[in-house]
Amino acid sequence: MKADKKGVLTGIHFLDGDHACCEGALAAGCRFVAGYPTPPSTEVVERFASRIPLVGGIFIQMEDEIASSIAIQGAVWAGAKAMTVTSGPGLSLMMEHIGLAAITECPIVIVDVQRAGPSTGLPTMPAQGDMMQAKWGSHGDYEVIALSPNSPQECFDLAIDAFNLAEQYRVPVLFMMDECVGHMTERVVIPEPEEINITERKWTKKTPEEFLPFQPGEDMIPEMIKAGDGYAIHVTGLTHNEKGYPLMTPAAQEKLVKRLIDKIKLNADKIVRYEEDSVDGAEVVVVSYGITSRVTLPAIEKARKEGVKVGHLRLIVAWPFPEKRISELAGKIKAFVVPEINYGQMVLEVERCAGGKAGVHLVPHGGGTVHNPDVIYKKIMEAARC
C-alpha cells in the first residue's frame, strides 16, 4: 500500500529532527496523536497540532503521559494509526501502557526524545539514558522494537518504518531520538506518496463467527478488527486465550508470553538493522547509535590516521539487538568501543554478545552534552593497544 497523499509534504525541506519525525508520522498515516508537553519533544506535537486540522485527524493534549499512552491505544482499536511523543519523565509514566500494548498486541508508536535524567534531570540537554528502559521498563516479559535515528532525514524515514513495524508485528515501537537529533536542522527530502510504502493493519477477512481475535497466523501475529465492525470482541490486559477471554493459568501464560516474545525474537533477522563501515579486517569496532554515531566519526578518522584499523557499526534498530552480528565480529576483532551518553546501557548487550571473545570498552558520559571525540579516540587507541 502507498502513502495517503494528504499527509505527505513532498519536497526538499530544511527541518529539525522533531519536525521531520512528525512529517514521517503523517506520511505513515498517523492520524491520531495524544501527548503531553515534555521538552525536547514538544516540537513534534506542536507541528502535528498545526498540521492535522487540514490533513484530517485528531491531536489532543491529554492531562498527562499516562493518559496519552492509553488514549492512543483506544484510537488504534477504533482503527486509527496513532502515536504519542515524550521525553524522559514522560516515558517513565508510560511504562504501564507499553505493557498493555504488548499484551493486547496494540500497534502503537512512542517517540522518546531523550534528555538527561534521572528524574527531571537536565531539561532539555541530550542523553541516551532511556535505552534499557525502552526495552525493559514495563513489568513482566515482552518484546518491543526500538529505532534510533541519527539525522533529521532518518527521523522522517524511520518514523515511517516505526509505524510499519508496529503494524506488521503488532508491538509497541519506541522511536528513540535524542535532544541533539531532535533539534538539529538539516536537509530532509520527502518523496512522492507513491514512493512511500505503508504496511496496512492486518485486518481480518473472517466473519464474526469464525474470528478469534488472538489466534495467531503462521507468522505468529493475530489479525485485527476495529471497534464498530460488529465483532463484539473482548480485549484485556489479563492473560487471555485466543478468544481474548481472561484465562489465568500457568499454561495460558506460557503460551501467550512465549508467543509475544517469539514473534519478535524469531523474526529478529528481519527486523535488526545496522550500518557498517570498514568492519571487515578491523581490529577495533566502535558500536554507536543516535547522535553519538556522528560524534564518533572524527575519533575514528583520527585513529585511522594513526594506523589503527577501526570499523564502525551503527545501530539503526536498537531492539532487537544485532546479537548474531556482534557475536560474529567478536571472534574476529580485538575489541569493541561503545560510546554512549549514559553510564553503560547498550554496552551490556555488546558484552553479552561478545561473550568474552573480544574486549569491550565503554566510553560513558553523564549527559548534558555530547562526547568530546578525543575521549572516544583515546579509548579506541587504548583498545587497539590491549
Place this chain on the structure above:
Amino acid sequence: MLNIEQFDIDNPVNQFLRKDRLPHIWCPGCGIGTTVNCFARALLETDTDLRKTAIVSGIGCTGRVAGYMKLDSFHTTHGRPIPFATGLKLANPELKVIVYSGDGDLLAIGGNHFIHAARRNIDILVVLVNNFTYGMTGGQVGPTTPIGAVQTTMPFGNFEAPFNIPYLADSCGAVYVARWTAYHVKQLAKAMKEALAKKGFSLIEVLAPCPTLYSRRNRLGDGIDQMKYYKEKSVVKHGVDTKETNLSFQGEIVVGKFVDRERSTFLDNMNEHYQKVFGEKYKPYGVRHEQERD
C-alpha cells in the same frame, strides 16, 4: 418438577451477555451484577446501534463488567478506562462509548482523567459503581469511603473526607449527573437509557453493596441488609443542588437526576473552531459526508 430448560424461553438480557463467560466472579449479594442487569435492560430499550457500541472498564470488581458484555469490550489498566475511551471515541466518533468501572478506579488512581474528560466534555457515558471500598484487593479505604467506616487500611475507622461524586462531576461540566442504588433497578435502567441518548460527558453513580468486605467489616449484615438500607434511607430529590448530595456512613442517600443540560462536546468545539479558522478548507472531522455513506 418443572424444568426451565423445557421451555424455549430466554431472559431478554442474555443477548447482551457473554454467556460463555458465566458464572461471573462477583460474590453473592454483590450489587454489581444488578447494575449490569439494569444496563442490559437499558440496551434493550435504547435506539443505539449495538454494533457501534463499545464498553471500557478499568481494574477491580466493577472493572470486570466489560468482559461480560457482548459488545466491543475493553478491559484496560487501573484507572485508565476514561483516557482509553477518549481515544476510542475521538478516533471513531460514530461509536457510542460507555465507561463502566468502580469508585477506586475512576476517582482515586483515575481521578485526574475523570475531571479532564468532564471538562473537555468528551462524549462518553460513565457508569461508576460505588461500593465504598476496594473489593478486589481486600477492602481498603477508597476515595468514597464514608467517614467512620472501617477498612483494612483504616482499621480504626476512616477519617478522610470522601468525594461527593455528583458535585465533582457537575462542577467539572458533566451534562448528565444521576445517582441511584442497586435497589432502584427501574430508575437506574431508565437513567441509563436516558444517559445513553445524551451527547456529552454523562455520569451515573450507582451505590452497590459489597457484603464480603465493606458490610462484613462494618457489621452491616449481608447484601439484603444493604438493600434495606438503600430502600429506607434513600430520598429522591431530582434537580437538587449537587452540593447537597454528600453521603455519610449509613446516613441519608440523596438519589435522582441532578443535572441534565446541553453543552457542546470536544468534537463540536473543535469542528466549529477550525471552520472559523480555516473556512471551507476544513473538512469537519467525524461528520460523514453523503458520498462516503455505505
